[in-house]
Amino acid sequence: MIIAERKPLEEIKNMLSGYKEILVVGCRTCVTICWAGGEKEVGILSSQLKLASSREGNELSILEATVERQCEKEMVIEELRDKVQEVEAILSMGCGVGVQTIAEIFEEKPVFPALNTTFIGMPEAEGVWVEKCGACGDCMLYWTGGICPVVRCAKGLLNGPCGGTRRGGKCEVDPEKDCAWVLIYRRLEKQGRLDLMERYYEPKNYRAVKRPGRIEAATA
């Protein structure tokens, strides 16, 4: 799922300067699960903004709302239609898609992002999320035993390893991270498919997905 992180408060405050009536909107899906923009985080950010503004002597008026999925137009409209009338600006705690969806629907209101959308990933341990997929549009996981070198190798090598792997199978670029190609090797070894390591993988076709991406289903 999409993993995101909240921006520093200072940056958010700067975005909001000049605005007095704000709507803070969370999302119940990806950003709830990665503890970045759910109903709880909406409450926390609103508390912080209120505390900050009252200390600085300018009272902010804050409305809170949370949409089931900010990337669904109908859900956004249903949840926010009324509240939006009462505010000057909207602070979205959704991923980049959510921010843009809200902005598209309520075009006259400025919509600001409270989060930085960082990657597509999954929970590795409690409170820890790691990147797994780069949405390159040309999945090669067949060849690499289910481990993606495009995002998990710091250099994005397709025919790794680079030769700089450190002791313990750690990455040359970031010694805290595992070398993806060591992981790939070990995985293929377990499956008895090491012959795949000998295949030469051609440079990736990054035009596999023409940006901005668009997919139309063949049937209704």
Next chain:
Amino acid sequence: MQVKIGVFLCDCGESLKNIDFSRIREDLQRLEDIAFVDISHNLCLEEGEKAMTSRILVENINRVVIGACSPDLCEHIFTRLLEGLRLNPHLLSLANIREQCSWAHEGDVTGKALELIRMAISKARLLQPIEREVVPVSKQVLVVGGGFCGMRSALELSRLGIRTTIVESELTLGGKMEQFEGSYGIETSPQAILNLMSNTIEEDENIEVLTSAEITSVEGQAGNFPVKIRRGGEQVSQSFGAIIFATGHTTKTLPRDFEPELGRNAISQRKLVEMLQAPEELERRPGTIGFVLDVSDENSRLPILSTLNNALAVKERLGSEVYVFCKSLKVDSEGMEKLYREAREQGVVFLKFEEKPQISKEDGRLKVEARDLLLGEEVALLCDFLVAEEKVLPCEGTEALGSMLNMRTDSQGFYQDENVHLYPVASERKGMFFVGGCKGDLDFARTSMDISSATVSIYELLSSGKVIVEVEKVKVEPDKCQACLTCIRICPHSAIQLVRVDTEKEVAKIYDLACDGCGICAAICPAKAIRFEGYADEQILAEIEAIGESL
């Protein structure tokens, strides 16, 4: 329905002199939803209860707020009273105006007392009733492990009228009992005790024994644990109300200190016991036997117990010189101090070292060198036999079983107590208990107490065949749940599971019987989908907002 609150204040026999109760009553009566404010001298006594009862019967209130002493002293009195009056006992909110107000501060505390009561009132407005339900439970108990602890547990439960099934992985019952020489001062040998227990168990209709069997899965909650048992290639399923784990320990002779090249003179406790049981088979009587303790593990009591018992047995049966090298020799279990003194009286010499002794071969015997702290000198001892220190470990399979059950183990792999200060036998999961070696406890006195403790808890839980449960005190709101699995992963009591609801959506569900009401899940849920009645977010917030609120 409109909230109508009845307020009872107690001045504790007119002793809370720094609170002006009539002023408080005056202030509170101005609130719209307060039906009345009664002041009593002793709400906890019969007269006070009578007054409360008649008031509640007459007035049509649906919430009760009480300002009195600490809830842990009086709450049960009031909940019982409310139950008797058919008012949901949960619609009660208490303010501690005695220990945490009148007694805690100098001077007039009327202002603070008023605030505390107003906090309780704000919370009371938002309280929802919690229903109670009777849930049938299985009266059968599973005992995992047929050693001393397992057998003893089954026998005690049988005496309490509860049926058990013992699942033992080996061919016979007994566990490690045969490896013990005995407890000095106890006449009956472990073998004899084992025979007696096995026979009693065989004749006991309440106890079923499955040997060469193992547990493959455990599901469910206290009162109803469906367990799969594999035996002889077949798998059976049975439901149990509670489980006692008595899977025991194992010992390992430490390789580092006693390499094979030290030869036949370096022996294990077990080998010594064999020698002691058949002294006539020895080529010659050993002149000196040494023991080494506390080198790798100062905390396990079993090596000390074995050493003291075996040292005394050596004195009695072989008459050899006995020396014990030790660092701390902890004798804090029942009977150990006495055993130690007896050993010294019989001539066992104890040498206290700080640094690890050096062991080497010399002239076909073993030499132990250490600096004795009391003498302040280096000591060198030649022994015919040196008994190796043993490390006590949880038995094989403990970690796997622990994972299966979602149970914590400590740094050495033993199962951990739920709360080390209060509940020695309970585990973090209701209905599951640990006794004996698998917990690292290896002295019989302590273990016997633990077993009694566990069996009594189980009796309380299961004997009536049913359990009263608070329904959905902590509840997951299926519509808001995003199935992120956070609550399921972090619940310390394994009380939450993923279930499928009618719309085919998977959501978390909290099982009332297993829930221990900590609220960690409610705090951590990123979707705010968990409501903990009595400590819900809006209820806590209401208490906060009532502080300093002007009337």
Next chain:
Amino acid sequence: MNRDDSKIVAFCCEHSAYQAANKAGRMRLHYPDNVRIIRVPCAGRVDVQHILKAFEKGAAGVLVMGCQEGACQHLTGNTRARERVKYTDSLLKEVGIDGSRVRMVNLGPDMGQQFVAEVKEMAEKIEGEMRR
């Protein structure tokens, strides 16, 4: 709450700190009367939002008081509370509320004197900062 009242909200775990506060009362150990105790079943029930709301509503200081390390009946409640307090402290710093106005305390149920000491320390810190 008025910020001038300098109220201290103390979330107290019913197994430890709440009992310690009772003990202080029974021993007639006096402490400042601007403390308001909110009873919780476990320190782990206290969330970041609760603490922030307390400040938002005017509290001058917040204490989160739970069981000692290793003694939490719910295993991780006290450690989680400590982490949340640390995180909340950083959120407060972001807002300009510096100086550890929120603090995690670990107590046993019989530690009446320590309860009083912690409350007094927070009260003094607040008083000191208000004078400035």
